[in-house]
Amino acid sequence: MRSIGLDVHRDFCEVAISEGGKARSVGRVEATPEQLELFAQSLGRDDRVVLEATGNALAILRILEPHVAEVVLAHPKQLRAISHAKVKSDKVDARMLAELLAADLIPRVWAGDEGTRMLRRRISRRRQLVKQSTATKNAASAVLVRNLKRRPELSDLFGKAGRAWLEALELPQDERETLDACLRQLDFLKQELARVDRAIAEVALGSPEIRRLMTIPGVDITTAATLVAVIGDVGRFPTPRHLVGYLGLHPRLRQSGSGPARHGRTSKEGPAAARHVLVEAAWSAASSPGPLRAFAQRTAARRGTNIATVAVARKLCVLSWHLLTSGQDYAFARPSLVRRKLRTLELRAGAPRRRPGPTTAPVWGSKADDKRERELADRAEASYRRLVNDWRASRPAKRGAGATPGRAPSGPSVRQAARQASKPQQPAL
Numbered sequence: 001m002r003s004i005g006l007d008v009h010r011d012f013c014e015v016a017i018s019e020g021g022k023a024r025s026v027g028r029v030e031a032t033p034e035q036l037e038l039f040a041q042s043l044g045r046d047d048r049v050v051l052e053a054t055g056n057a058l059a060i061l062r063i064l065e066p067h068v069a070e071v072v073l074a075h076p077k078q079l080r081a082i083s084h085a086k087v088k089s090d091k092v093d094a095r096m097l098a099e100l101l102a103a104d105l106i107p108r109v110w111a112g113d114e115g116t117r118m119l120r121r122r123i124s125r126r127r128q129l130v131k132q133s134t135a136t137k138n139a140a141s142a143v144l145v146r147n148l149k150r151r152p153e154l155s156d157l158f159g160k161a162g163r164a165w166l167e168a169l170e171l172p173q174d175e176r177e178t179l180d181a182c183l184r185q186l187d188f189l190k191q192e193l194a195r196v197d198r199a200i201a202e203v204a205l206g207s208p209e210i211r212r213l214m215t216i217p218g219v220d221i222t223t224a225a226t227l228v229a230v231i232g233d234v235g236r237f238p239t240p241r242h243l244v245g246y247l248g249l250h251p252r253l254r255q256s257g258s259g260p261a262r263h264g265r266t267s268k269e270g271p272a273a274a275r276h277v278l279v280e281a282a283w284s285a286a287s288s289p290g291p292l293r294a295f296a297q298r299t300a301a302r303r304g305t306n307i308a309t310v311a312v313a314r315k316l317c318v319l320s321w322h323l324l325t326s327g328q329d330y331a332f333a334r335p336s337l338v339r340r341k342l343r344t345l346e347l348r349a350g351a352p353r354r355r356p357g358p359t360t361a362p363v364w365g366s367k368a369d370d371k372r373e374r375e376l377a378d379r380a381e382a383s384y385r386r387l388v389n390d391w392r393a394s395r396p397a398k399r400g401a402g403a404t405p406g407r408a409p410s411g412p413s414v415r416q417a418a419r420q421a422s423k424p425q426q427p428a429l
Contacts, residue, residue, distance in 0.1 A: 001069070002044065005097030006051040007090045008060065013051070015039075016094035018102040023095040036060060040067040050101040052076045053109040061111060071111075074100075078107035112232045119203055119229040126196045126222070127273055133189045140166075140182040143175050158186060200225050201349035212323055214341045215333035216316065217292060218285030221345050223277040227320055230274040240321040247274050249314045266310060275313070282312035289377040290332050291384035292316075298388065332380045334373045 005023070007014040012028045013036075029039045040063055043049070049064055050072040051057055061071045074097065100106050111117070137158060144151060149169060154162050166179060204210040204225050213224035230247070237243040244250050245267075252264035268275065286296035286309065295315060300308035323330060347353065 001046045001048065003098045003102035004043070004047055004049045004068075005094045005099075005101060006049060006060070007094040007097065008051050008054050008057060009090070010056070013060070014090040014094040016091065016098045018095075018098035021102075023098045023102075025091045025095060031056065031060070033063065036063045040064045043068050045069060048072065048101055050074055050097050050106055052079065052097075058111065058117060062114075072101060072106055073109040073111050075107040075109050110232060110236060115203075116229060116232045119200070119225065122196055122200050122203075123226050123229050123273060126193065126200065129189055129193045129196065133186060133193070136182050136185050136189065140179055140186075143171070143179045143182075144169075147171055147175055158183075197222075197348050198350060201345050204345055205349050209324055211342065211345075212327075212329055213320055214345075215330040215338050216281075216285070216319060216323070217288040217290055217330075217332075217334070217337070218281040218283070219316070220281070220341065221348065223281045226273050226277045230271045231320075231324070234321060234324040237321060240318040243321045244314055244317050246270050247278070247317055248272075249275065249278070249310070249317055278313035278316050279309060281316055282309045285316065286312055289374060290381050294381045294384045294388075298385075332377065334377060336370055336373055 003018040005016045005018070006029075007016075008031070010031065012030050014028055015026050016023050017026055029035055043064070045068065047068045048070045049068050051060060051074065053073040053076060057073055061073065065071050079097075079100075097106075112120075140158070141151075143149075149171075151157060152162070152165050154165070156162055157166070163183065166183065169176075169179075171179065201221060204221055207225075207228060209228050210221075210224045213219050213227055214221065219227075231237070231243065234243075237246065241250070246269075248267045248269040250267055252267050253261055254264070255261040282296070285292040287293065292312060292315065296308050296312045299311045303311075319330070322328075
């Protein structure tokens, strides 16, 4: 069995082979589908190939994967910490990759199946469209600032009423051209965003994992789809703490010798898209009645609103791990809200709207049903508060790294408040 290292560039790949404990350079391969296919056919079925996770790495992986035993994607940041050298060239890098693969020292990146990769690309495309829309709106607002135009008291400056107000403004010719261009660009981006949302919704309709995460308060279609795309196979995370660390929601830790452990800000390692949607979901969950709101208020009283929001985001990450691992819906979900989320998902995927009149499966429940569900959520929140108070009264003295003043314990939680252990009596889906 040979270990083959590829130092990937845009136009070529430098190849090195490690066999019998010695690595050697064997030349370059053009980074084209035809040449890579010929190179793949020359490899053996028991060969292993490694390349860094760069922009064109997945395309190369798809070509090589059917012809070899394994294709490994190396984590570029962690790999630099292992193979840092004063002498650097394409040949040296390729030989280093081959030697590290032969010694099983490659820090791996999980590639996932093609369906997961496609969902990730669509989520990334959606984020780009949202960023472009925000930048375009800022450019339009800058036109108003430069010309001393105060914004009207409207909820949406770029909605129907806002557009009418913008079109009636008296501006210099060049500023009018800029504003009109921004509005045309917003229309185009809105259409593109609707197409991407529809493609994501079609995938979500056939994904029980996405629909399961949508039972959590504050988690909408975009949040659930982003989490499933980022997590992929939840079995690769043995514990929820591994998932928290993968998403970069764990605090930095510095400790040496006999000194106390010092915790800092979150590491922000891993995919930023998942952290962004989790923080947005945390804002919504903190305002919805239930245990999550009680947790947010308790943390905010002790550490402030911003830290409490990140703590709720971490709680949502842990909760998502438990739901995906156990195959259960959220125990404190409100069925009416979940039905509305699912109906929104169907409409976004292109389902026809229902005609007015009685139906066997109403989306909007009666006011009495909504009031009853809210009362149940309030009771669950009150029960959580009592559970926390009882735990505080009976908890043991702090020890170890968790004994740092003002910090939470670092030991694994074994109490009911930490996880969902029972299946909901009335599933939301």
